Amino acid sequence: MTVRIENVGRAVRETEYAVRGPIVNRAQELERQGREIIYCNIGNPQSLGQRPLTWVRQALALAEYPALLESAPGAFPADVAEVAREMLRGTHGHGLGVYTDSKGLHFVRQAVADFIRRRDGVAADPEAIFLTDGASKAAQGVLHLLVSGPRDGVLIPTPQYPLYSATLTLLGAARLPYQLDEGAQWKLTRQELEATLARARAGGITPRAVVVINPGNPTGAVLGEAEVEMVLEVARANDLAVLADEVYQENVYRPGERFVSFASALARRRLDDVSLFSFHSTSKGLLGECGHRGGYVECRNVPPEVMQEFVKLQSVALCANTVGQLVTYLMVTPPRPGGPSHARWEAERREVFQSLARRAELVERGLADVPGIQCNPVAGAMYAFPRITLPPGMSDEAWCLQLLEETGICVVPGTGFGQAPGTWHFRTTILPPVDRLEQVVRRIGEFHRRVGAR
Amino acid sequence: MTVRIENVGRAVRETEYAVRGPIVNRAQELERQGREIIYCNIGNPQSLGQRPLTWVRQALALAEYPALLESAPGAFPADVAEVAREMLRGTHGHGLGVYTDSKGLHFVRQAVADFIRRRDGVAADPEAIFLTDGASKAAQGVLHLLVSGPRDGVLIPTPQYPLYSATLTLLGAARLPYQLDEGAQWKLTRQELEATLARARAGGITPRAVVVINPGNPTGAVLGEAEVEMVLEVARANDLAVLADEVYQENVYRPGERFVSFASALARRRLDDVSLFSFHSTSKGLLGECGHRGGYVECRNVPPEVMQEFVKLQSVALCANTVGQLVTYLMVTPPRPGGPSHARWEAERREVFQSLARRAELVERGLADVPGIQCNPVAGAMYAFPRITLPPGMSDEAWCLQLLEETGICVVPGTGFGQAPGTWHFRTTILPPVDRLEQVVRRIGEFHRRVGAR
Numbered sequence: 067m068t069v070r071i072e073n074v075g076r077a078v079r080e081t082e083y084a085v086r087g088p089i090v091n092r093a094q095e096l097e098r099q100g101r102e103i104i105y106c107n108i109g110n111p112q113s114l115g116q117r118p119l120t121w122v123r124q125a126l127a128l129a130e131y132p133a134l135l136e137s138a139p140g141a142f143p144a145d146v147a148e149v150a151r152e153m154l155r156g157t158h159g160h161g162l163g164v165y166t167d168s169k170g171l172h173f174v175r176q177a178v179a180d181f182i183r184r185r186d187g188v189a190a191d192p193e194a195i196f197l198t199d200g201a202s203k204a205a206q207g208v209l210h211l212l213v214s215g216p217r218d219g220v221l222i223p224t225p226q227y228p229l230y231s232a233t234l235t236l237l238g239a240a241r242l243p244y245q246l247d248e249g250a251q252w253k254l255t256r257q258e259l260e261a262t263l264a265r266a267r268a269g270g271i272t273p274r275a276v277v278v279i280n281p282g283n284p285t286g287a288v289l290g291e292a293e294v295e296m297v298l299e300v301a302r303a304n305d306l307a308v309l310a311d312e313v314y315q316e317n318v319y320r321p322g323e324r325f326v327s328f329a330s331a332l333a334r335r336r337l338d339d340v341s342l343f344s345f346h347s348t349s350k351g352l353l354g355e356c357g358h359r360g361g362y363v364e365c366r367n368v369p370p371e372v373m374q375e376f377v378k379l380q381s382v383a384l385c386a387n388t389v390g391q392l393v394t395y396l397m398v399t400p401p402r403p404g405g406p407s408h409a410r411w412e413a414e415r416r417e418v419f420q421s422l423a424r425r426a427e428l429v430e431r432g433l434a435d436v437p438g439i440q441c442n443p444v445a446g447a448m449y450a451f452p453r454i455t456l457p458p459g460m461s462d463e464a465w466c467l468q469l470l471e472e473t474g475i476c477v478v479p480g481t482g483f484g485q486a487p488g489t490w491h492f493r494t495t496i497l498p499p500v501d502r503l504e505q506v507v508r509r510i511g512e513f514h515r516r517v518g519a520r
Numbered sequence: 521m522t523v524r525i526e527n528v529g530r531a532v533r534e535t536e537y538a539v540r541g542p543i544v545n546r547a548q549e550l551e552r553q554g555r556e557i558i559y560c561n562i563g564n565p566q567s568l569g570q571r572p573l574t575w576v577r578q579a580l581a582l583a584e585y586p587a588l589l590e591s592a593p594g595a596f597p598a599d600v601a602e603v604a605r606e607m608l609r610g611t612h613g614h615g616l617g618v619y620t621d622s623k624g625l626h627f628v629r630q631a632v633a634d635f636i637r638r639r640d641g642v643a644a645d646p647e648a649i650f651l652t653d654g655a656s657k658a659a660q661g662v663l664h665l666l667v668s669g670p671r672d673g674v675l676i677p678t679p680q681y682p683l684y685s686a687t688l689t690l691l692g693a694a695r696l697p698y699q700l701d702e703g704a705q706w707k708l709t710r711q712e713l714e715a716t717l718a719r720a721r722a723g724g725i726t727p728r729a730v731v732v733i734n735p736g737n738p739t740g741a742v743l744g745e746a747e748v749e750m751v752l753e754v755a756r757a758n759d760l761a762v763l764a765d766e767v768y769q770e771n772v773y774r775p776g777e778r779f780v781s782f783a784s785a786l787a788r789r790r791l792d793d794v795s796l797f798s799f800h801s802t803s804k805g806l807l808g809e810c811g812h813r814g815g816y817v818e819c820r821n822v823p824p825e826v827m828q829e830f831v832k833l834q835s836v837a838l839c840a841n842t843v844g845q846l847v848t849y850l851m852v853t854p855p856r857p858g859g860p861s862h863a864r865w866e867a868e869r870r871e872v873f874q875s876l877a878r879r880a881e882l883v884e885r886g887l888a889d890v891p892g893i894q895c896n897p898v899a900g901a902m903y904a905f906p907r908i909t910l911p912p913g914m915s916d917e918a919w920c921l922q923l924l925e926e927t928g929i930c931v932v933p934g935t936g937f938g939q940a941p942g943t944w945h946f947r948t949t950i951l952p953p954v955d956r957l958e959q960v961v962r963r964i965g966e967f968h969r970r971v972g973a974r
Contacts, residue, residue: 075668214529357842388811
């Protein structure tokens with residue numbers, strides 16, 4: 067054959083993405099053989115029964131086929147018809163079939179800017195907002211701008227979401243892992259960031275940026291105001307861009323915790339020279355619209371000539387999909403209070419939120435009693451990342467594979483996210499419906515009592 | 521600021537994508553100042569009045585909001601309701617909000633395989649088909665697999681669609697341009713391919729693949745069977761993968777010309793060792809659904825371990841958007857003859873096709889009479905790439921800019937696509953509605969009579 071594996075580049079071959087790695091492939095194989103599998107490997111809420119918000123889907127149906135506004139007027143509440151008309155006007159009447167600006171539709175970017183202003187009390191510029199096919203593409207695009215070879219490095223947390231390690235490997239840049247403190251509920255410390263920077267420099271690497279995931283994936287931790295500000299100060303002192311992965315900003319369950327955006331902290335501390343890229347997504351939060359691939363990045367303190375390069379990168383594949391752009395619009399544009407859709411929208415959101423909060427607690431408590439498993443609070447996001455004690459010679463990968471074979475539960479080994487040497491973990495989502503999740507937690511407990519160590 | 525332009529990598533900064541380059545930026549600037557602009561820079565049919573197919577949009581509306589199947593049953597033909605139910609079953613009942621397999625939904629890949637079998641009389645494997653956010657992402661992904669540094673090269677036509685040059689620049693690989701013969705209706709010759717290969721090898725570059733665009737963008741030329749087979753033979757003899765950009769396969773207007781797929785030629789000649797990647801899209805053809813970002817690549821004679829690397833690349837950003845995947849399904853799954861939607865679907869398609877054919881002829885003929893403009897037949901695709909004779913000291917970029925300033929017509933200079941030294945061209949789409957297109961052609965003629973040379 068005229069294509070051979072040995073000609074595929076090393077960067078591609080060395081890239082790993084555990085959330086869809088070998089354990090998941092094995093799960094799919096078992097499923098094809100007729101085994102029932104419970105997928106806890108990926109944050110894909112609607113695949114496990116979460117219902118989409120009616121507000122979003124009604125508006126999309128009308129935007130796809132606007133003739134319904136005439137032919138089935140009774141089938142939609144008046145405010146849905148109104149928002150659909152608004153969205154169609156926003157496409158200059160062309161509808162969803164057209165390429166948009168490389169940055170995305172202007173009215174959506176304006177709505178995102180308004181959302182940021184409402185959330186943070188800080189002005190935002192629609193021209194500094196890029197709509198992307200999910201936040202993953204946004205993060206990949208930004209990293210592409212910031213690194214250009216093996217001497218450029220980016221700080222990423224350990225444990226981290228493997229999008230970051232995979233993208234840096236693909237780009238041939240250096241990964242600079244900083245360790246979150248598991249003993250202190252995955253705390254992020256200045257000392258650890260600075261030690262990581264020093265190690266990098268000693269190795270001849272120029273640190274270019276720091277990635278922070280808040281709320282944390284896979285940790286479930288939520289950063290406090292002081293931690294967010296500390297990261298920005300370290301970034302300023304060390305000439306780093308900040309990549310703030312804030313896709314779980316609506317997923318904070320624990321009373322007393324709240325989401326603090328990097329944009330708000332930047333403004334509060336008047337750090338006008340720290341370049342910030344913050345990511346948001348339609349896939350998480352209370353929408354769970356993963357398949358629609360909607361997301362954005364907001365750039366702050368980024369020179370226009372760098373943003374121009376980003377526009378060019380985006381333009382090569384033309385634009386993000388229009389439906390995902392509209393889902394982003396609908397995420398930041400709720401029905402008006404008093405309108406016909408508002409009560410339903412609120413009730414559906416409340417149900418999703420309360421159910422997620424209940425499941426976060428269920429996982430945290432259910433695993434707390436198992437000898438050999440230690441689980442930090444699931445304060446936010448959609449995952450638990452429990453530490454497991456294993457008998458000598460057993461790896462987390464072997465543990466996950468055996469769990470899958472014996473119970474049909476598919477989780478991802480800690481290796482895929484990074485973990486302190488000598489420790490083992492797994493990541494599970496909190497997403498199966500309550501009754502199944504109870505089963506998952508019970509079976510994991512039984513399994514670990516059998517095969518684990520104390 | 522902690523991000524600066526001088527730290528952006530050279531590959532990114534050197535990348536160019538003329539279809540959305542400086543001329544287009546200037547057009548948008550003029551538009552914001554109130555000027556009326558006719559955008560002929562990009563193949564974006566629905567932005568210029570082409571209507572989406574009702575079959576596609578009705579089915580998408582139902583898939584977004586399946587409750588309509590109950591609440592507004594009369595609003596949709598029975599076969600649309602049926603195809604929508606089929607698509608929802610294909611998502612395992614989860615609907616459009618879920619991440620799919622990295623390759624895309626299996627039932628869509630199966631439908632694409634069936635489509636290829638019907639088109640070419642050749643079996644196709646759904647496991648070798650990847651659904652992507654438009655064909656652009658598919659081409660970028662495949663190139664990422666095939667080259668890994670400055671010593672790897674890919675043959676691309678001159679003139680070419682700048683996706684290919686841009687992606688190779690981003691990947692840091694060598695572009696190996698081969699010249700299409702403008703004097704022979706943009707013919708592709710073995711001699712030119714072999715000369716290009718020899719030049720590359722003499723320069724220490726290993727040619728890895730050859731890109732062919734058929735029907736041609738920007739040339740409008742349609743390859744004959746002999747040319748397609750010749751490319752495959754050259755690929756075999758020189759150990760090249762073939763990238764067949766076949767997104768305009770439905771856009772063949774000229775009587776006597778027909779589209780010959782690379783897959784069919786591969787099978788006919790039993791070239792079972794030539795690795796072929798063929799691309800198709802929902803953006804062109806008779807759908808023109810650009811904004812939905814649907815597309816696919818079919819791999820043939822590609823070793824499974826290489827496809828596995830492709831799966832991994834795709835998995836890092838999880839999957840293509842689900843709506844684009846469904847548009848791909850609907851593109852290859854027409855309404856059944858005799859069903860309630862069939863006549864309308866056929867009539868809408870016929871109207872689009874006939875109108876495109878008429879406009880192709882209009883551009884070709886309208887420019888033929890202008891002294892100093894030579895235009896090959898627009899046999900296929902959606903563009904003309906006329907050669908213009910310019911007075912000494914004038915470039916095609918200057919010509920395009922002046923055309924824009926004086927007439928509001930936005931076309932792209934030949935420089936963005938590549939052209940033989942000493943020749944100048946521009947690319948225009950054939951997409952404005954007939955009356956405006958007549959205006960465009962007339963004004964370009966008047967303009968060139970004034971500023972051009974003979």
